[in-house]
């Protein structure tokens with residue numbers, strides 16, 4: 138929109154938009170003073186919003202594809218992104234935005250700066266949206282030198298889908314070099330991979346399925362020294378246990394399909410970013426508010442918008458996130474300890490076990506949010522994902538897996554119901570033997586998502602299966 142020749146009609150809508158944004162900012166400020174559980178239950182949806190929605194005390198689901206405008210001035214202002222509006226549900230939608238505001242508040246809890254979120258149709262869509270905007274070659278090189286080959290530096294201990302996105306879609310198809318970090322605990326290994334062609338640093342914490350961890354603050358410092366954003370996939374921890382932005386990360390990606398949507402009724406993802414992030418490439422808008430930039434431009438053009446119905450499902454699950462994660466983490470600690478004593482179990486990966494390789498780092502970063510209010514002092518919690526290998530190799534692991542009677546056999550995690558999988562034949566099948574060796578996913582590894590059932594019943598099922 139040409140701002141120099143604005144008609145009074147357009148100016149009126151821009152002014153109305155400014156008022157709407159001020160009201161939202163005020164409500165955000167009100168909610169930022171509340172505790173985590175209160176934010177999870179209410180988000181930005183307050184009494185005034187309810188009265189504008191027939192009094193509904195739950196955020197309404199808006200399933201219409203598009204928005205009607207009062208007149209051409211209203212439409213023009215909205216389509217120029219000069220006032221809050223949603224226009225068309227691929228770009229935005231009121232129900233999606235309730236979820237986005239809640240996510241930004243939860244992930245930004247305890248972080249003093251501004252945080253914004255945009256939701257996407259899956260965790261993978263969120264990871265694509267969080268990384269792809271940085272994968273651009275500088276158009277010209279001042280010295281006339283050939284630019285250094287584009288690359289990204291990422292932890293090899295990551296989700297199978299992420300491994301495929303990076304190694305196949307980015308590296309094999311587009312020539313973006315992926316520099317895998319084998320031991321994410323080793324900050325020197327990260328630092329040694331960065332050069333002039335690097336565009337971003339990506340880590341998963343804790344990782345699925347190996348529960349690998351890294352020093353977020355240390356890695357953020359390294360990334361920032363090179364003007365690079367640190368992107369953290371924090372799906373397994375959720376903001377109830379870890380909020381990477383507090384420790385210097387710039388962008389967090391979440392698969393909302395997992396613990397944040399623990400009922401397992403929706404596939405969804407989110408990109409949550411602090412404002413004013415570092416980047417060697419891209420327009421100023423990308424740095425100023427990355428999540429909003431992604432929402433308004435790349436996500437609009439690539440098209441992985443989230444269904445409003447799925448947004449509502451995730452909102453419902455989020456309300457009880459903290460108490461569920463606390464309960465399931467306590468249960469997981471017991472299950473992990475029990476497994477590590479079992480004679481047929483070889484190794485147990487769980488960040489809460491003192492014998493675990495990354496335990497000290499996990500202990501530094503993974504705390505139950507507002508835990509002191511329940512337990513009198515801050516308390517470590519390590520989530521509800523663990524993995525273990527059994528003696529006797531792949532055939533033994535398959536026998537144990539096949540004998541489970543209550544714990545579901547499914548390629549899934551984050552559930553309120555206990556679920557197990559063998560990553561080598563499921564989530565990490567397609568990356569092949571070499572890829573699994575790189576990510577340290579042996580064939581006899583069983584991944585276990587500890588659900589909300591009574592701990593004794595979970596252990597009983599494992600006992601008969603291992604027996």
Ligand SMILES: *Cc1c(COP(=O)(O)O)cnc(C)c1O
Nearest residue numbers: 259260261296345372392394405
């Ligand atoms: C499942 C998962 C993803 C992908 O999420 P989808 O919603 O299935 O696309 C990304 N990262 C981690 C750690 C995951 O567990």
